[in-house]
Amino acid sequence: MHRRARQVLLVSAVAVVTAAGFAWIGAATPADAAPVSLQSVVPVPVSAQPAAGVTYTLPAAATIQTPTGSPAATAVGSYLADLLRPSTGYALPVTTTSGTPTSGIALLLSGADPSVGSEGYQLDVTAALVTVRAQTPAGLFHGVQTLRQLLPAAVEARTVQPGPWELAGGRIVDYPRYGYRGAMLDVSRHFFGVDVVKRYLDEISQYKINTLHLHLSDDQGWRIVVDAWPRLATVGGSTQVGGGAGGYYTKAQYTDLVAYAAARHITIVPEIDMPGHTNAALASYAELNCNNTAPPLYTGTSVGFSSLCVGKEITYTFVQQVLAELAALTPGPYLHIGGDEANSTSDADYRTFMNRIQPFVGNAGKTVMGWHQLGQADHTPGRIAQYWGTTTSDADLSAAVSKGAKVVMSPANKAYLDMKYTNQTPLGLSWAGLIEVQTAYNWDPATLLTNVPASAILGVEAPMWSETLTKLADIEFMAFPRLPALAELAWSPQSARNWDAFKTRLGAQGPRWTAQGINFYRSPQVPWATPPATGR
Numbered sequence: 001m002h003r004r005a006r007q008v009l010l011v012s013a014v015a016v017v018t019a020a021g022f023a024w025i026g027a028a029t030p031a032d033a034a035p036v037s038l039q040s041v042v043p044v045p046v047s048a049q050p051a052a053g054v055t056y057t058l059p060a061a062a063t064i065q066t067p068t069g070s071p072a073a074t075a076v077g078s079y080l081a082d083l084l085r086p087s088t089g090y091a092l093p094v095t096t097t098s099g100t101p102t103s104g105i106a107l108l109l110s111g112a113d114p115s116v117g118s119e120g121y122q123l124d125v126t127a128a129l130v131t132v133r134a135q136t137p138a139g140l141f142h143g144v145q146t147l148r149q150l151l152p153a154a155v156e157a158r159t160v161q162p163g164p165w166e167l168a169g170g171r172i173v174d175y176p177r178y179g180y181r182g183a184m185l186d187v188s189r190h191f192f193g194v195d196v197v198k199r200y201l202d203e204i205s206q207y208k209i210n211t212l213h214l215h216l217s218d219d220q221g222w223r224i225v226v227d228a229w230p231r232l233a234t235v236g237g238s239t240q241v242g243g244g245a246g247g248y249y250t251k252a253q254y255t256d257l258v259a260y261a262a263a264r265h266i267t268i269v270p271e272i273d274m275p276g277h278t279n280a281a282l283a284s285y286a287e288l289n290c291n292n293t294a295p296p297l298y299t300g301t302s303v304g305f306s307s308l309c310v311g312k313e314i315t316y317t318f319v320q321q322v323l324a325e326l327a328a329l330t331p332g333p334y335l336h337i338g339g340d341e342a343n344s345t346s347d348a349d350y351r352t353f354m355n356r357i358q359p360f361v362g363n364a365g366k367t368v369m370g371w372h373q374l375g376q377a378d379h380t381p382g383r384i385a386q387y388w389g390t391t392t393s394d395a396d397l398s399a400a401v402s403k404g405a406k407v408v409m410s411p412a413n414k415a416y417l418d419m420k421y422t423n424q425t426p427l428g429l430s431w432a433g434l435i436e437v438q439t440a441y442n443w444d445p446a447t448l449l450t451n452v453p454a455s456a457i458l459g460v461e462a463p464m465w466s467e468t469l470t471k472l473a474d475i476e477f478m479a480f481p482r483l484p485a486l487a488e489l490a491w492s493p494q495s496a497r498n499w500d501a502f503k504t505r506l507g508a509q510g511p512r513w514t515a516q517g518i519n520f521y522r523s524p525q526v527p528w529a530t531p532p533a534t535g536r
């Protein structure tokens with residue numbers, strides 16, 4: 001090659017590398033330099049109107065202002081301050097005001113678009129201030145989660161990051177499609193302590209989930225103290241799948257979890273699974289068994305082999321006392337009484353048992369929730385059937401609905417977070433099928449079932465069974481990114497949802513999870529954004 005030409009080639013090569021280099025460095029900043037788009041929020045809002053050319057920059061002296069006379073609104077302000085202080089390094093005092101702020105961040109309980117209802121919000125960003133308006137503190141909390149996502153991913157770091165902390169101008173008016181937006185954690189197969197559950201509550205609250213169902217009892221473990229039956233915890237809670245030490249929540253710990261959830265506007269739904277899935281209770285008290293002999297504690301993963309003794313009176317004393325003590329600790333409206341896989345209980349006994357114990361829930365001031373097999377038993381007012389089937393119709397579910405039940409959708413082949421993503425997923429099961437992110441996202445809770453009216457659907461819940469999960473990182477790997485996908489099904493209008501737009505919005509959540517230390521699955525279906533250069 002001619003020398004001159006070689007020189008030109010070399011220069012241009014250097015130019016390309018340099019440009020590419022700058023381009024690469026540049027690539028790290030446009031994400032930071034351009035404020036996060038209002039169109040990028042997960043779950044996608046009902047409406048988002050960007051204000052072209054308007055940007056709000058959070059000043060170091062900003063205050064967070066909440067209305068006088070609402071401690072719950074002030075608590076949301078403090079929650080926001082706790083989120084933003086570590087990464088911005090700003091003081092962000094939380095003050096109360098009876099007026100209309102003109103700068104900083106305002107959380108107000110007046111002036112919201114009436115469409116926001118009891119859980120929605122209106123978010124306005126101008127050059128001068130950010131205002132979240134809602135009718136309730138829960139609405140303010142959900143607006144704060146959106147505000148959080150509109151700040152750079154670096155805001156999720158727990159050490160001070162360089163700003164600027166910019167927000168794109170505009171207005172979002174948003175409210176949920178469904179009132180029941182849940183996650184479930186099985187703390188029986190493997191026990192997870194208070195700190196793990198609190199971390200999971202932190203993580204799911206980012207996506208406007210408002211219910212955490214705790215599966216507190218099963219064959220392998222009983223996880224909540226019952227004063228009238230102390231061996232349930234001390235014996236029934238003494239092991240877990242694989243033979244580990246297990247554990248249980250004291251009443252004080254359960255109460256702490258309930259309060260922690262409530263501060264994130266999440267309601268706890270406790271489950272005592274009956275009459276099957278009861279080996280831990282049967283192993284704790286011989287007298288609960290029909291043959292007066294306690295079976296050994298169970299550390300395997302089979303299901304369907306246990307049953308409370310339907311013919312013994314002590315069984316009903318037991319159930320009534322357990323439910324009464326649990327109800328007294330549970331401010332939420334529901335007690336979940338299980339009812340699944342009662343393979344060792346005859347159909348007649350199942351109906352006899354369920355018809356006799358359901359009133360105990362009502363007597364304790366709560367409403368019955370159960371797996372959809374509960375449709376075999378009589379209706380009780382307000383009852384919820386939780387659908388966990390893999391088919392588009394089910395006789396027990398139809399029976400429940402025909403008797404007046406509402407439905408929470410947890411189809412095992414769409415919403416079970418313990419299902420493997422692919423055959424290569426190291427954790428999880430696959431009996432309901434493999435669930436990659438697109439499978440978890442691409443369905444409509446209102447129309448999946450052929451013979452259940454859309455009006456019967458209360459919402460969606462994503463169960464996380466823990467036969468194969470032993471630690472927080474396992475829970476995170478299975479929940480992220482599918483839980484945000486299911487959260488969008490539960491919150492956003494069906495008309496606003498489509499996979500191609502969602503996967504890009506989901507990809508932009510990746511750096512936020514990296515900054516939070518969430519151990520998420522980098523699904524090949526998702527175009528993951530590059531994480532910002534943040535310290536943890």
Ligand code: IFG
Nearest residue numbers: 303340341371388418429465
């Ligand atoms: N089905 C059982 C769960 C659990 C699950 C694991 C329900 C309602 C399989 N019952 O799901 O206890 O073992 O995927």
